[in-house]
Amino acid sequence: MKRRVPVLVQTSALLLALTSGVTSAYTVQKGDTLYSLARREGVTVEALVQLNRLADTTLSVGQELVLPSEQKAQQIAGVKVLAPVMLKEGDIFTLRLTGERSAEARVRFLSEVNEDVRSPAEDLAPFGAAGEYVVLGRVVLGQRRPLTYEVRLGDERITGSVPVSSRGLKVQNLNLAPEIAARRQDPKRVEEEALVEKAYARRTPQAWSRPFLGVPGVRVVTSQFGQPRRYTKDEELKYHYGTDYAAPTGSPVQALNDGTVVVAGMYPARGGLVAIDHGAGVVSMYFHQSKLQVKVGDQVTRGQIIGQVGSTGISNGPHLHLEVRVRGEAVNPAALFNRMLP
Ligand SMILES: [Zn+2]
Secondary structure, three states: OOOOOOOOOHHHHHHHHOOOOOOOOEEEEOOOHHHHHHHOOOHHHHHHHHHHHHOOOOOOOOOOOOHHHHHEEEOOOOOOOOOOOOOOOOOOOEEEEEEOOOOHHHEEOOOOOOOOOOOOOOOEEEEOOEEEEEEEOOOOOOOOOEEEEEEEEEEEEEEEEOOOOOOOOOOEOOOOOOHHHHHOOOOOOHHHHHHHHHHHHOOOOOHHHHEOOOOOOOEEEEEEOEEEEEEEOOOEEEEEOOOEOOOOOOEEEEEOOEEHHHHHEEEOOEEEEEEEEEOOOEEEEEEOOEEEEOOOEEEEEEOOOEEEEEOOOOOOOOEEEEEEEOOOOOEOOHHHHHOOOO
16 A cells, blocks of 8 residues: 655655755665665664655655655764654654763753743763664644754764654644533542642663563554544644554553553543553553553553553543653654554
């Protein structure tokens, strides 16, 4: 099946990336396929399609492509720093550091100055091993200014900038029934919000050593991540911070990866909620469950069943709302499926 990707909308960002010298193009050789190039680059075919805004997966000899290995590389004190060529709002991404002194570097995302960003411009230590270290970055939904970063090592300092584009989604009107919408005014919401904020503020070491789970089974996405929407008519615009998967009540909900359960309980908005701290500032959350099978403090492993799908909280029908947060900001969960890192 051919994927159709909107080409025109994103052209300006690509042009900006190309003309600002962020990257150079690769010329397709005889025998190259998206699959072979993706393997060589250590990325998915989808990542190449997205990076190049391809409308067609067939390559032709002589065609120019942007490859991740030709991402903007900078050097600081013998450490190579690789940044993405372009980003979309809601993206999770890595800044990769290779070289002996990688672990000594410190990174800050200087464009995080907006009061809507949790933990802005936090001083980040790279994590990883064996000479490859990463820092996780996030682009806040609704944020389209270029993302800028700073890397410091010893007395040296470098900075870089990456263009950010929109996810290009149309506004969805949920028209929630008044009795469901009213759950947002429940006095217990204060406790609910305080608990999730506490989960977002945790900083623990990376707890996973295997790729994140892909969402298991055939599940229909009923509302995409990053969807701009209104709960009721005439209401201010909000973003959908997770992805909704329709599934019958009672379907098993699995942990995306190893971690510690930091929230488990019934809450007015999120319903039956489990939040798992995976370390490195990454928290996954599972909303609207009918039954929970873990408790706060439990160590869970990748794929472990943590509860059952339901329609509790602010929900229109049985589904799993899956959310991933990086230092408290919502990012596209699909970017982690079947991958160790984004
Ligand atoms: Zn949802």
